[in-house]
Amino acid sequence: MTETAWGAAGGRTPRPGQDHRCDLRRDHGRDHMGEPMTQPSAGDRVIETRGLTKTYRGGQLAVDRLDLAVPRGSVFGFLGPNGSGKTTTIRMLLGLIEPSAGGARLLGEPMPRAARRVLPRVGALIEGPALYGFLSGRDNLVRYDAADPATDPRTRAQRVDHVLERVGLAAAARKKARAYSLGMKQRLGLAAALLQPRELLVLDEPTNGLDPQGMREIRTLVRELAGDGTTVFLSSHLLDEIEQVCTHAAVMARGRLVTQGTVAALSAGTRGRLVVGTPDTADAARVLKEYGVTDLVVAEERVTGDLPAPAGGPPDLAEVNAALVRAGVRVRAFGVERASLEDVFVELTGEGFDVAG
Known part of the structure; x- marks a missing residue:
């Protein structure tokens, strides 16, 4: 059935033919990181x-x-x-x-x-x-x-x-x-x-x-x-x-x-993903692991991983970069990818975003 509401007094048009790993929060006065949210008056x-x-x-x-x-x-x-x-x-x-x-x-x-x-x-x-x-x-x-x-x-x-x-x-x-x-x-x-x-x-x-x-x-x-x-x-x-x-x-x-x-x-509010561009991927992965970076993925001249959760004290990124250089890693690129809403959804629910669900 399809239905369209619109701004006439009647409010409707004619109708032709007419758990799991997450805690979906009850305290909606807080954001997904547990901090108080600012709600509009x-x-x-x-x-x-x-x-x-x-x-x-x-x-x-x-x-x-x-x-x-x-x-x-x-x-x-x-x-x-x-x-x-x-x-x-x-x-x-x-x-x-x-x-x-x-x-x-x-x-x-x-x-x-x-x-x-x-x-x-x-x-x-x-x-x-x-x-x-x-x-x-x-x-x-x-x-x-x-x-x-x-x-x-x-x-x-x-x-x-x-x-x-x-x-x-x-x-x-x-x-x-x-x-x-x-x-x-x-x-x-x-x-x-x-x-x-x-x-x-x-x-x-x-x-x-x-x-x-x-x-x-x-x-x-x-x-x-x-x-x-x-x-x-x-x-x-x-x-x-x-x-x-x-x-x-x-x-x-x-x-x-x-x-x-x-x-x-x-x-x-969602942890970003650290990205390091380097031909020395094995050495880079070793250093990042020492600094608590998890879920490391090594691809051609690229290493990515999740930064530690805020409660665990995320590392100083400048210090991580310096540690890579001290270890002889040739750093071509270094930064944190912005988290997407898909990342937010997955982190909050522990589920993939299945559009057919």
Whole structure:
């Protein structure tokens, strides 16, 4: 089933056809290194949840006591493998389904009770757009716009043409929606969410089905929207996508929140990987091992390894470099690779990031 929520009073479009090695932390007031997190104040939170939980029939726990805080003006990445509870969370946030326990506030208002007041200020694309296949892309947007009682019919054509141009569909505007590719349908759904200025834009896997060029265009558009003052809440299973476009992120696994914070802080809190470029790989590996560097990998003129955990006292990198030189190692390159969000996920959960999971 596909479902698209948007900013009309009704809040929805038509629906055609409708453990393990980790401790997923309960103390969400601390970051993944155990340090207190700086949370945005209540007035600065566009999305806030407390103990948000969804259990389906048969006892399937889809979302487990989620505490989330999304600051105003951020591009917030909601990250996790497929099946980790991201879409269920978004549907609860927008009032499309009821939580089993806990609550959520959107733009400071309780959901779903305040849905009629809140949704006109929110644009959303969830699980792919719901479209009329027999209508052209342009006529679909005209329908969306006409269903919103807040819109001015005198400027409808101008609005529709503007968003078609903005998402790169102007040339295909008169083509029937049923003939659109998956990527084109994603673009059309995004265009529908952009027909009116919104305080908050919620996008569930917005680059699904897009080619690399299309993905770049959507990332650029998201940055432009954020620059205009729109808060963007973006779910994805693509770690690279989150790193490239988001200012903040939350990581989900098996329905539970692993961590949240700024992307920079999440990456900085994870141990980097030391990289030494040298033709003397055996000697370099020996010295690095003496300094507590683990998981050493020796390749052609390159040695890499994990720095010791902060609790163990990471070595002074200048001293390590000097020790290599004293040992006669010809150092051609020396540095620490920045940790990626994938590194964060693996370190926190002990699992690989299986996008098909």
